[in-house]
Amino acid sequence: MGAEGQPVAAVPPTDAAAPRHEAGLRVVPVKHWGRWALSAIVAFVILQFLWSLATNPQWQWNVFAEYFFAPSVINGLWLTLGLTVVSGVAGFVLGAVLAVFRLSKSPLLNAAAWWYIWFFRSVPLVVQILVWYNLGYLYPTLGLGTPFTTDFWLLEFPTTTLISAFAAAAIGLSLHQAAYSAEIIRAGILSVDQGQLEAAGALGLPRRIRFFRITLPQAARAIVPNAFNEIIGLVKGTSVVFIVALPELFYTVQVIYNRNQRVIPLLLVAVVWYALITTILSIAQYHVERRFARGAVRELPPTPIQRATSWARIQWQRLGDAPAHGSLTPAGAAAASGTASTRTGGAA
Template sequence: MSRPSVEVPAPRSELLDGPGAPVDGAAPPPVPKVVTTKHPGRWVAAAAVGVLLAMAASALITNPAWDWGVVGEYLFAPSVLRAVLFTLQLTGMGIVFGFLLGTVLAIMRLSRNPLLSSVAWGYIALFRSIPLILQLLFWYNLALLYQRISFGVPFGPAFFDIGTMELIGPVTAAVLGLSLHQAAYCGEIVRAGLLSVDPGQREAAAALGIPWARQLFRIILPQAMRSIVPTAGNEIIGLVKGTSVVYIMALPELFYQVQVIYSRNGRVIALLLVATIWYLAITSVLSVAQHYVERHYAKGRA
């Protein structure tokens, strides 16, 4: 009986023989050279921007009219620091009350009840149409319309009343104006965030029998924050600058305070620079905080 034949694989040197195999003693094929794409336009644009930045820095440093010595003198003055703190307080109260009322308005607009939805829509349309400065003046002069405000049963007897001037002072008028104005924008921001959540999330939560409040605060809002935070951050930064409008009520916020100082010493540009630096510092800190909040709510998302 003949034994079966077994094919032995050819040596590696024989496998390499062929049309594409290197010939002994021949030079290896040249390695292709990688040539990077040139972008001369980028370098020209960068050079032009660099020159402009250098010119701007030179103008700021060398021009004595900027009065940098006076800027340093008043930058941390006690009156300016108190004005910065008051500006932050106005911003904080305006944002807190604005987003609380705005969330209620957003839920009302999404309601299937036509009365609730219409009232929320009308509020947003009205307060977004009236300039903030007019709203502040209206609340500041509310005593011209109603000298006393009563509290009691609607369309019934009043339990007690109080003078409008005592109830709504300049600070209260400023907080009311900022909050009610901001609520109109915050309502649309929250509504857009709620609509960005997949409706299947609500249906699944309802099918599991989860209460409505828990659906909203534990399932819907955490996902909606991804869309709410970027726009809300812009609104907060805008409100920091918008507080300067309350100077018409002679409240000691930052812009009003620097006006008081430069009306006494005549250093207008230097004091305006003081206000500019503080506004830049506040908005920069808020921008950094917004970045980290966005990153927190973006976890698990590409």
């Protein structure tokens, strides 16, 4: 503005500055030689491994294809998934109860949950499954009757009939998983800001509403990644039930290669099936995390497809063949910057 309040026209750039604006600044990309060298080494290792997969006859891909969808393998796969579902659901339900006990102000409930978690994290899973499978040596019969006696006048079963191989595996996996799930859930609950709970309590909201509407949705963001990690570990952990001759996926593969001595291709069958299950669970984990992130971030993180598209667009722009829509070239950006600074100086 002028001295008398009149607007002052912007001063056009001088002739001396014009060539600098037109030429602009030369942008030289940074050359990451170390990154390129490591990328080349990793690419070489991957290509070498893929080449060996295609050319080494010892992999016996024809045997792999023969047994990949074999009925016995598929039955073992379904048994593995069934054990995972039963043990995962039971383990996380019991783990949630234990987590609440650990956070309880009752000394008895707190101590009982702590000792449970300590015990089942200390004993190896294989030992737990074997104890449940051989429980009949300790208690030949189980039932309901007079407390603190063996007079089962209401209901009585032989232990060996009641606890089969599947039941022993499911009980062992569930109790083992509950100990780890309890700590995951407890950590998620403790991650919620206590100030929010105090504010909700001051408003007179019931404890149940505070837990399910305030605490649990926020705790889920911390619980979900570790919970899926435990579920994926449980899928692979079912392979230890071969100790009780339960024909899940790994045990079935073992039986087949002990009969025909085709060890490597049969192990590959198990590896690929485990990898497929893990991939599906990882995709589910990504979408569940993305859903729970809606209340914590202003903008959801891009999906893998969006990341790949953005990366391809950036790499194409670096070639200089297709500048982004609405973006300026280096010379144009320098000219625009110079013009803006001139206008600012004229208006000061």
